[in-house]
Amino acid sequence: VSQIGVRSLSKRRALEISPELLTTDLAEIVLNPNIDIVVELLGGVEPARSLILQAISCGKHIVTANKAVISRHGDEIFTAAKQAGVYVLIEAAVGGGIPIIQPLKQSLGANRITAVMGIVNGTTNYILTKMQTEGADFDAVLAEAQRLGYAEADPTADVDGLDAADKIAILASLAFGERIPLKDIPCEGIRHLSIIDINHADNLGFVVKLLAIASRPHANDALSVRVHPTLVPKTHPLASVNGVYNAILVEGEPIGQVMFFGPGAGAGPTASAVVSDLINIAAILKTHDRNTGDPDEPALNPLLSCPHDSFSKLAPLANLKARFYARLLTEDSPGVIGKIGTCFGEKRVSLESIVQIGLRESQAEIVVVTHTVREGDFRNALTEIKSMSEISDIPTVLRVL
Numbered sequence: 001v002s003q004i005g006v007r008s009l010s011k012r013r014a015l016e017i018s019p020e021l022l023t024t025d026l027a028e029i030v031l032n033p034n035i036d037i038v039v040e041l042l043g044g045v046e047p048a049r050s051l052i053l054q055a056i057s058c059g060k061h062i063v064t065a066n067k068a069v070i071s072r073h074g075d076e077i078f079t080a081a082k083q084a085g086v087y088v089l090i091e092a093a094v095g096g097g098i099p100i101i102q103p104l105k106q107s108l109g110a111n112r113i114t115a116v117m118g119i120v121n122g123t124t125n126y127i128l129t130k131m132q133t134e135g136a137d138f139d140a141v142l143a144e145a146q147r148l149g150y151a152e153a154d155p156t157a158d159v160d161g162l163d164a165a166d167k168i169a170i171l172a173s174l175a176f177g178e179r180i181p182l183k184d185i186p187c188e189g190i191r192h193l194s195i196i197d198i199n200h201a202d203n204l205g206f207v208v209k210l211l212a213i214a215s216r217p218h219a220n221d222a223l224s225v226r227v228h229p230t231l232v233p234k235t236h237p238l239a240s241v242n243g244v245y246n247a248i249l250v251e252g253e254p255i256g257q258v259m260f261f262g263p264g265a266g267a268g269p270t271a272s273a274v275v276s277d278l279i280n281i282a283a284i285l286k287t288h289d290r291n292t293g294d295p296d297e298p299a300l301n302p303l304l305s306c307p308h309d310s311f312s313k314l315a316p317l318a319n320l321k322a323r324f325y326a327r328l329l330t331e332d333s334p335g336v337i338g339k340i341g342t343c344f345g346e347k348r349v350s351l352e353s354i355v356q357i358g359l360r361e362s363q364a365e366i367v368v369v370t371h372t373v374r375e376g377d378f379r380n381a382l383t384e385i386k387s388m389s390e391i392s393d394i395p396t397v398l399r400v401l
C-alpha cells in the first residue's frame with residue numbers, strides 16, 4: 001500500500017498506519033505514477049466518481065465497494081475503463097463478503113441466467129426478522145436497529161429499498177449483459193408493512209422479505225427488475241436468511257438454482273471482497289509482466305494454475321475435538337447410568353446429557369451426548385464401557401455438529 005487518502009489525519013484508527021502513508025490530497029493518489037491500482041472506499045457519488053474517472057484516465061485499475069457510484073455512473077466509468085484498457089472490479093459493492101460478482105462473471109458464465117433474486121440489504125432484513133419473530137411494529141424495531149447501529153440515523157436508503165435497487169441494478173447488468181437504467185427500477189420499501197400482514201402471512205406459511213429481483217424467464221422476454229416486499233414460502237431457501245445476513249439466488253439454464261449466503265456488510269467481510277479484487281488484478285498484471293518477459297518461461301495466471309506442490313499432513317481422527325452421540329443397550333438394573341457416567345469422567349469425557357429413553361426388547365436404551373471432547377478419549381471410554389457385563393451393545397455412535 002503506497003498511499004491512503006483520508007478526510008482527517010488526526011483521527012484515531014483501529015489499525016496502526018505509518019503517518020507518512022496518509023494524505024488528505026486524493027488527487028495526489030490518482031496522479032501518482034507509481035500507483036497501479038486505486039481502491040475507492042470513500043462512499044457516496046462525489047468526489048468518488050471524479051476520482052475514479054481521473055485514475056482511469058491515468059491508466060490505473062480500480063477496485064471499489066461503492067454501489068451508489070457504480071449503479072448511477074457505471075455507464076461512463078466502464079466505458080472510460082474500456083477505452084483506457086484498465087479493470088474496474090466491484091466485488092464488495094453487492095453482498096459485502098459474499099462472492100457474487102466474480103461467480104456471475106466467471107463460474108456461471110456458461111449459463112443463460114433466468115433470474116437473480118436476493119436479500120441484499122441487511123438493515124431491512126434485520127427489521128423484518130424482528131417483526132416476524134417478536135411481533136413488534138416497524139417503528140419500534142427501526143428505533144432499536146438505530147440504537148444498535150444496524151440502521152442509519154436517516155434510514156431512507158435502506159427502508160425505502162433504494163440501496164437494494166442500486167445492488168440489483170449491478171447484479172442484473174452482470175447477469176443479463178446489459179446496462180440497467182436505475183431510475184426505471186420500480187422500488188417499494190418496507191415502511192408501510194404492518195405486523196398484521198406479517199402475522200397473516202405467517203399463518204398462511206410465508207415470511208415477508210424485501211427482495212431485489214431481476215428476471216427474464218425466456219430469452220425473448222423483456223427484462224424485469226424490481227424491489228419490493230415479497231411473501232416467500234417458508235420452505236424456500238431465502239425464507240431462512242435472517243437478521244443482517246444477505247443471500248442471492250441465481251437461476252440459470254443448465255445449472256438450475258444456486259444460492260450465495262453470507263455477511264452482507266461489516267469491516268472483515270468487505271475487506272475480504274476488496275482484497276480478492278486486488279489479488280485478481282495483481283494476478284493478471286503478474287501474468288502479463290511474465291508474458292512480456294522471458295519467452296522460455298511459460299506464464300500462468302497464479303489464480304488459475306495450481307501453485308502449491310507439497311502434501312498436507314492430515315490430523316489423525318483420534319485428535320479430533322467434537323461432540324458425540326451414542327446409543328447404548330444395557331441391562332435394566334439400578335446403577336448402570338452411574339457406572340457409564342463414571343467411566344466417561346475417568347477418560348476426560350464430559351457429558352452434556354445421559355438419559356434412559358425407554359426399553360427395547362427388555363433392554364434399557366440409554367442415549368449419551370458429550371460436550372466437545374477428544375475423539376481418542378471418547379473411543380477409549382466406549383471400549384471400556386462395552387466390556388462391562390451390563391452393556392449388551394452400542395449400536396450407534398455419531399458426531400454432533
Ligand SMILES: NC(=O)c1ccc[n+]([C@@H]2O[C@H](COP(=O)([O-])OP(=O)(O)OC[C@H]3O[C@@H](n4cnc5c(N)ncnc54)[C@H](OP(=O)(O)O)[C@@H]3O)[C@@H](O)[C@H]2O)c1
Binds near residue numbers: 043
Ligand atoms: N461498511 C460496510 O459494511 C460496507 C459494505 C459494503 C460496501 N461498503 C461501501 O464501502 C464504502 C465505504 O463505506 P464505509 O462504511 O467504510 O464508510 P466510512 O466508514 O465512512 O469510511 C469512508 C472512508 O473514506 C474516507 N473519506 C470519505 N470521504 C472522503 C473525502 N472526501 N476525502 C478523503 N477521504 C474521505 C474517510 O476518511 P476518515 O477516516 O478520515 O473519515 C474514511 O476513511 C461505501 O461505498 C460503502 O457503500 C461498505
